[in-house]
Amino acid sequence: MADRFGNLTLPTTTPVAGQPAGDPAIYYLGTFCQAVLNADAAAAWTAVCPGKRLVEFVWYHEPDEMCFADRWLPALFLWREKSERAVEWLAEDILQTHDLVQCCWVLPATPAQETSRVRHPAINAHEKALARALSLGVNSAWTVTGDASPDPTTGGSVIYRWAGLDSMRMGPWQRKVLTVPLGDGRERALYGTIEWTIRITEGLYEDITRWQPLNGINLTIKTPAPTSLTTEYLEFRPPSP
Numbered sequence: 001m002a003d004r005f006g007n008l009t010l011p012t013t014t015p016v017a018g019q020p021a022g023d024p025a026i027y028y029l030g031t032f033c034q035a036v037l038n039a040d041a042a043a044a045w046t047a048v049c050p051g052k053r054l055v056e057f058v059w060y061h062e063p064d065e066m067c068f069a070d071r072w073l074p075a076l077f078l079w080r081e082k083s084e085r086a087v088e089w090l091a092e093d094i095l096q097t098h099d100l101v102q103c104c105w106v107l108p109a110t111p112a113q114e115t116s117r118v119r120h121p122a123i124n125a126h127e128k129a130l131a132r133a134l135s136l137g138v139n140s141a142w143t144v145t146g147d148a149s150p151d152p153t154t155g156g157s158v159i160y161r162w163a164g165l166d167s168m169r170m171g172p173w174q175r176k177v178l179t180v181p182l183g184d185g186r187e188r189a190l191y192g193t194i195e196w197t198i199r200i201t202e203g204l205y206e207d208i209t210r211w212q213p214l215n216g217i218n219l220t221i222k223t224p225a226p227t228s229l230t231t232e233y234l235e236f237r238p239p240s241p
Helices: 024-040 042-048 113-136 159-163
Strands: 003-005 008-010 057-059 075-091 094-106 167-170 174-181 187-205 219-222 228-231
Touching: 024 042, 024 057, 024 075, 024 094, 024 113, 024 159, 024 187, 042 113, 113 167, 113 187, 159 167
Parallel strands: 057 075
Antiparallel strands: 003 008, 003 187, 075 094, 094 187, 167 187, 174 187, 219 228
16 A cells, blocks of 8 residues: 655655656656757757757756766756745645755856857757746657557657646746866866756645445445446545644
8 A cells, every 4th residue: 555745656665777766756857858958959059069969967966966077968957956835735635745846957168268158049949948848748759668648649758647746837047157166175167057947746646545445335426417436435534623
């Protein structure tokens, strides 16, 4: 018997190889963003940075929590920054959380001023491609292996379903500079970044088998004709204090 909070099984299970432990939602968000950017903004990026995909690697932590290597760039970093507001009961059996996912796209180092200058306009394509895909919740470039019900129009997998999200919304983006610590204790700004947020809502889905069966008796709940709902389980909750 297990419940789900979004797409996280409770009690937790051993994560699939390559997925961050305890957070399947940001794993699917990361691979979704990577696929969208490498497909829909590829031509604009290749024109200013040939030989590199727009997102080579995806990491699920802050950029300064790892030893940096240029060979991993451009890279996308995602992590849960904070809870947006308190855990919320929408109804007696509907519990939701609201979290802020921080996203940071780190560009390769640009020692030449001219190289940096020509890259900046291409960032607009990056932002628009991502905003479109997150709004639609699906993209033909992203298909999860084994997905039995992809979107019939695009053929892609639905990010809401795989990430276990009730809702998501992309926040504003901004350019920043990532400061990387050096071995001798000094710091030096080396990498340009583009940062944005995704506000996500996840709901609790309780395992119905926790409730006692009606001793084999089916309970039929009448709904507007000609349909009805039949269940073998009935839930009893104590009154709220």
